[in-house]
Amino acid sequence: xxxxxxxxxxxxxxxxxxxxxxxxxxxxxxxxxxxxxxxxxxxxxxxxxxxxxxxxxxxxxxxxxxxxxxxxxxxxxxxxxxxxxxxxxxxxxxxxxxxxxxxxxxxxxxxxxxxxxxxxxxxxxxxxxxxxxxxxxxxxxxxxxxxxxxxxxxxxxxxxxxxxxxxxxxxxxxx
Numbered sequence: 468x469x470x471x472x473x474x475x476x477x478x479x480x481x482x483x484x485x486x487x488x489x490x491x492x493x494x495x496x497x498x499x500x501x502x503x504x505x506x507x508x509x510x511x512x513x514x515x516x517x518x519x520x521x522x523x524x525x526x527x528x529x530x531x532x533x534x535x536x537x538x539x540x541x542x543x544x545x546x547x548x549x550x551x552x553x554x555x556x557x558x559x560x561x562x563x564x565x566x567x568x569x570x571x572x573x574x575x576x577x578x579x580x581x582x583x584x585x586x587x588x589x590x591x592x593x594x595x596x597x598x599x600x601x602x603x604x605x606x607x608x609x610x611x612x613x614x615x616x617x618x619x620x621x622x623x624x625x626x627x628x629x630x631x632x633x634x635x636x637x638x639x640x641x642x
Contacts, residue, residue, distance in 0.1 A: 491609075500607065500620075520621035523586065523593045524638035531625070531632040533570050540565060540632070544586035544593055551584040552598070553627070567630065576602040576628025585616055593619045593636075602628030 477486050478501060491501050523529070523545075531540040542565055544551050553565040555572035557579045565584075567577050578600040585594045594616035597604040604611045605626035611617055619625075621636035 520636070521618060522591045523636055524591060525588065527636055527638040529584075529593065530635040530637060531565075532635065534631040534633065535575070536570060538570055540567075540570075542584065544584045545588065547586070550596075551586075552580050552582075553584060554579045554581040554598075567627070570630070572627075572630060575630035577630050578602065578628075581627045582625075583616075584619070595619050595625065600627065 476489050478489050478491070479486055480501060487501060525545055527543070527545070529542045529544065531542065532538075533540065542551065547564070551564045552562060553567065554561075554563045555568040555577050556563060556566050561579060563580060567581075578598070580598045581600040582604045583596045583598055585596065586592075587594065595604065595606065595611070596616040597611045597613045599613045605624075606617055606619070607624050608626075619634060621634065623634045625632050625634055
């Protein structure tokens, strides 16, 4: 009979079921939150018929609420036929779609081409990827490797260097 004792060094993701290190905060396979270090109030389980926080509707808008100054950046990644580049302007020929220059981006260590935002219309999902930035991209406190895109959800926290923004998805059910 096989040993059914749980492995204390591993935990299975509640979303995709794949194994992860017991100390991981995000699933390395699907990006789901495995645990949070801060104490949380009880969370209501969403039903299948409700809007899931990882869905990004075709009529949606992503808001980035800048922590240090309260600014709000609005983005519609579904309006681009390519990845959206987030960074800071370095001159008139800068290849950046979401410019953080006016939010003290250089002071906070944001690279000129720091992160990309990718919209997947079939899955109704938004992913982010580090563009080999000098100071990294952190999703909910965990640094992202340069070699992959990670699922972004409503309520996530993004950090580019020391620049921190809270993510909110808004959608118009009548559109």
